[in-house]
Amino acid sequence: MNVAVVLGTSKSDGNTRRLVNEFVYQSGAALFDLSEREISYYDYEHKNRMDDFLPLIIELSEFDHIVFASPVYWYSMSAQLKVFFDRLSDLLTIEKQLGRRLKGKSISILSTGYNTELPECFIEPFVLTAKYMHMEFNGWTYAAIQSEVDLAALEAVAEMALHKIH
Numbered sequence: 001m002n003v004a005v006v007l008g009t010s011k012s013d014g015n016t017r018r019l020v021n022e023f024v025y026q027s028g029a030a031l032f033d034l035s036e037r038e039i040s041y042y043d044y045e046h047k048n049r050m051d052d053f054l055p056l057i058i059e060l061s062e063f064d065h066i067v068f069a070s071p072v073y074w075y076s077m078s079a080q081l082k083v084f085f086d087r088l089s090d091l092l093t094i095e096k097q098l099g100r101r102l103k104g105k106s107i108s109i110l111s112t113g114y115n116t117e118l119p120e121c122f123i124e125p126f127v128l129t130a131k132y133m134h135m136e137f138n139g140w141t142y143a144a145i146q147s148e149v150d151l152a153a154l155e156a157v158a159e160m161a162l163h164k165i166h
């Protein structure tokens with residue numbers, strides 16, 4: 001299985017990145033860090049069609065599975081990832097053909113947060129978006145981090161995430 005990770009976090013060397021690094025190390029997945037791309041808010045007039053969103057989708061269309069990695073920020077996905085999700089609307093309007101290339105792929109969530117449980121309201125947009133885009137939702141893996149990052153624990157969480165994909 002050809003796996004890509006799309007990471008959206010405000011801290012490029014933070015908790016989510018550390019979990020993602022462990023996952024990438026174990027899986028050989030390709031990492032796409034949204035902080036390295038210029039992707040602007042959804043524009044009804046599509047004046048931003050030349051930014052980094054469509055090229056990123058073209059790259060992602062080469063993979064079978066996409067892991068969306070985000071910390072929990074106020075019970076939700078990070079703003080970086082939300083902007084990416086909003087831009088999926090480009091694939092329903094100006095780039096339908098490209099959008100069709102995502103059909104049949106599977107997705108999953110990799111997340112970190114402070115609280116012991118990942119809130120349902122965090123998961124739901126991924127489940128519903130996958131359904132809408134005719135993609136399969138393969139579940140979520142979450143690391144609750146309340147103090148120092150425990151590398152052995154992150155390793156175990158990354159391994160769990162990998163098992164869910166295969």
Ligand SMILES: Cc1cc2nc3c(=O)[nH]c(=O)nc-3n(C[C@H](O)[C@H](O)[C@H](O)COP(=O)(O)O)c2cc1C
Pocket residue numbers: 009010011013014015016017071072073074075076112113114115116145
């Ligand atoms: C703006 C902000 C909002 C947060 N909101 C939540 C939250 O709603 N639930 C939670 O469990 N943790 C919350 N946290 C804690 C982070 O999810 C947690 O520290 C996470 O591991 C940070 O990942 P990062 O280093 O990739 O940013 C929040 C942190 C920040 C900075």
